[in-house]
Amino acid sequence: MSDKKIALVTGANKGIGYEIAAGLGALGWSVGVGAREQTRRDAAVARLRDAGLDVFGVSLDVTDDRSVAAAADLIAERAGRLDALVNNAGITGGGPQQPSSVDPAVIRTVVETNVIGVIRVTNAMLPLLGRSASPRIVNMSSSVGSLARQSGPGGETSTGPVAVAYAPSKSFLNAVTLQYVRELADTNILINCACPGYVATDLNGFRGVRTPQQGAATAIRLATLPDGGPTGGFFEDAGVVPW
Numbered sequence: 001m002s003d004k005k006i007a008l009v010t011g012a013n014k015g016i017g018y019e020i021a022a023g024l025g026a027l028g029w030s031v032g033v034g035a036r037e038q039t040r041r042d043a044a045v046a047r048l049r050d051a052g053l054d055v056f057g058v059s060l061d062v063t064d065d066r067s068v069a070a071a072a073d074l075i076a077e078r079a080g081r082l083d084a085l086v087n088n089a090g091i092t093g094g095g096p097q098q099p100s101s102v103d104p105a106v107i108r109t110v111v112e113t114n115v116i117g118v119i120r121v122t123n124a125m126l127p128l129l130g131r132s133a134s135p136r137i138v139n140m141s142s143s144v145g146s147l148a149r150q151s152g153p154g155g156e157t158s159t160g161p162v163a164v165a166y167a168p169s170k171s172f173l174n175a176v177t178l179q180y181v182r183e184l185a186d187t188n189i190l191i192n193c194a195c196p197g198y199v200a201t202d203l204n205g206f207r208g209v210r211t212p213q214q215g216a217a218t219a220i221r222l223a224t225l226p227d228g229g230p231t232g233g234f235f236e237d238a239g240v241v242p243w
């Protein structure tokens, strides 16, 4: 087994995930670029390799059991272990998402990707994370899933628009993360949620105000935490996000 740290980033062909892969690669890690579509995956891998980074493509649709199992097999064969899993892939489900008129199918689709996808990938990768000396899991959440902020005085500037599929999917993801933290409390796996801030990507029609590189910073920090670092937290650049 290589001494090089190994990471897997889901949804790494573009946006924040791409920059998380680039950032970990720049730190000397070998990074699996998880992406569901071959052309987009190959293009991202080529760009990252052109930048001198040690990356490899991982065919990965987080909603597909067989795809996720094959991704775990690929990493097992290639590296024998996983040091950091960044569950970044996510969708909004499109808008508008008013509670009174939402199509329940939109909620199912968003939860399937943003929540069940994370569970599916995490469970497939746990045996590989168990072979790491310092395993880390980072779940890409959003402050729009913060119930404290949703119910606080900040309004749309701190919580985003009403979005009954997307925002609660991140609250659900936060709650699921804490269940993993509780189950795995006796292990050395550090598990945290990250919020990237409002980042200009496809996800929001590039209306965000931060760059994908800025959005990647917290996830990179959490993926590379030293032993003894925090677990069971929810972080953004400015510090802790209230649940």
Ligand SMILES: NC(=O)c1ccc[n+]([C@@H]2O[C@H](COP(=O)([O-])OP(=O)(O)OC[C@H]3O[C@@H](n4cnc5c(N)ncnc54)[C@H](OP(=O)(O)O)[C@@H]3O)[C@@H](O)[C@H]2O)c1
Pocket: 010, 011, 012, 013, 014, 015, 016, 017, 034, 035, 036, 037, 040, 060, 061, 062, 063, 088, 089, 090, 091, 113, 117, 140, 141, 142, 143, 195, 196, 197, 198, 199, 200, 201, 202, 203, 204, 208
């Ligand atoms: N942008 C923001 O302001 C913001 C704020 C808070 C949180 N976030 C979170 O940050 C994460 C990354 O978002 P982003 O802004 O970088 O969005 P993005 O540019 O739209 O990228 C999303 C990535 O997820 C992938 N993905 C979607 N469904 C997938 C599936 N079923 N299997 C595998 N990959 C899938 C996409 O792949 P394809 O190219 O194949 O679609 C893409 O690579 C998401 O979890 C998002 O909720 C973003």
